[in-house]
Structures are given as C-alpha cells and as structure tokens.
Amino acid sequence: MTSAHALPRRERTLTIGQVAERTGLSPDTLRYYEKAGLIQRIGRTGGNQRRYAAADLVWLEFLLRLRETGMPIADMQRYAGLRAAGDATVADRLALLRAHRAVLADRMRALERNAQALDEKISHYAQLLARQQETDPS
Amino acid sequence: MTSAHALPRRERTLTIGQVAERTGLSPDTLRYYEKAGLIQRIGRTGGNQRRYAAADLVWLEFLLRLRETGMPIADMQRYAGLRAAGDATVADRLALLRAHRAVLADRMRALERNAQALDEKISHYAQLLARQQETDPS
DNA sequence: CCTTGACCTGGAGTCGGCTCCAGGTTGCAG
C-alpha cells in the first residue's frame, strides 16, 4: 500500500502561483487555508516549495463552492477535520452537508423574497422618475 | 410647510430599546447605523434620548432587507446619502438599486448551481453510507 | 555558475461590521 500523503513522483503538479491563477485565490490565501487546516499539508519539493496535485485542486474547488455558499471557515475546518479522520466519519460529514444545505435553502428563499421587494421598489422609482421627466423635461 | 426633521409632537414613537426588540438589531447597532449615516438623525426628547417614528422604522426595514441581500454598508451609505439629498437623486437611486438587483440575480444563480452540486455530493455520501452499513452493521 | 523571479516562514496589519465599556444623564413607577 502506498502512503496517501507522499508527493507522487510522476504526477504533474502545480506551483502555488499556478494554483492561485487557476482558482482566483491569492498565494497568501492558499497558505492561510493550509495553515488553518482547510487543506491538508500540500506536498513539497526538496526545497520546501509546495507542489499541488490534481486531488488537491479537486478539494480546493469543493471548498470554494462551500465558501461561495457562505459557509464560514470554522465549519469548513470541521468538515476538513472529519474528512482527514477517514471513512468512519462519513455519517457526520453527511449530517454537516445536510445542515448546510438546509441553511442554503433558507437563504435562497430569503433572497427571493427580498429580490421581489426590491423589484417593487424599483418599479415604483421608475414610475416616479417617468413622471418627473414628464413635468420637467430639462 | 412643516419641517421634515422635527420630532412630531403627537406621534407615537418608540425608544431605542423597543426598536431593538422589534428589529432584532441591538441598541448599539442602531446607534452605529445612525453615526454611520445609514439612518438620518433620529428625533430626540428634551433629555436627548432617541424616539423613533413610524417612518424611521419603515426605512430601517428597507435597510435590513438590503443587508439581508448582502449589500455592504458603504453602498447603503451612498443610497442613504442620495435619499437625504432629495428628489433630484431619484435616477441615481434607481440605478443603484438596479445594479444591486443584478448582483443579486448573479448570486442567486451561483447559489443554485452550488446547491445542486451539494445535493450531488450529499446523495453520493448517502449511498456510500448505505453501503458501509450494509457490510458493517455494527 | 549566476541571476532573478517565485517561493518560504512568522508575525503584524487591515477592513467590515459590529460589540463592549466607563462614566455620566434621563424618565417613569411608586
């Protein structure tokens, strides 16, 4: 059995700069995420420079999706911790994702409501403006 | 013509504590919003205590809706400034709201996409879990 | 080889959005 954490010898890897470019995160943020435990320790060259493997990118993209849905870093840390702990935590991870999914559903409903209210306000203003321009076509 | 800013003598008004209770904001936050210019200066008693009028609450609720849709305070400041500047700014306000509405639409689409991805992940995990429990019904 | 841009670490700084506090004042129930 091969170690899950070794730097794969013959896999194409990316430098932190290349990953930054691909993901839109800054190198600083990538290091910060790693320090914070959102990302497992990335493989290194002999000279201690990070080399990101394909699997790292997959995980990163998942994280970014969670972030885009407003999940706080603390929750991502919990999730990453469970993930690192192995298969025994699948049930917990599932629960976490489901809870987040529910939060998401609430937020989407709220957004919809507010968007509608906003639309009303907008059409109200549009009418107001139309009347203004009618009486005062400066 | 009556001043738009005088404390109406015979209108039912609310103390900051009552407004806090009704809106879910803390008194500190209400004062902060006022200091920041999101809210016009609230009418005061002789002893300098705030008394919120109905119109203040209406505006507050509008602000809260903007906040719920993720509008940053800086933008709300701009909007509040325009509003305070009178009717001549209706076009600008309209533009601001429309821009925000567009942002909102984008965010809703992104959320939808991510929710879908999340659902896939969830069902993947659910299946994994089911198989686990089948082979290891501890 | 050597240069030079990309990379490393630890730690300080920034920004948005509140939240808390000290030290004093107000206003209503009794």
Add this chain to the structure above:
DNA sequence: CTGCAACCTGGAGCCGACTCCAGGTCAAGG
C-alpha cells in the same frame, strides 16, 4: 421626590477573513 432601569457619548476591542511584509531560500533559463 427618589430610585433605578434605560438611555447617552466617545472610544476601545473583537472577530472573521484575509493581506502584507521582512528577511531569507529555491529553481530554471542563459
């Protein structure tokens, strides 16, 4: 009147999520 909870102000502090920096090391093209 008086007591006491609720209010006032200015300013410091906090939290999350980065962002920047100094001072040093690495790696790949020429």
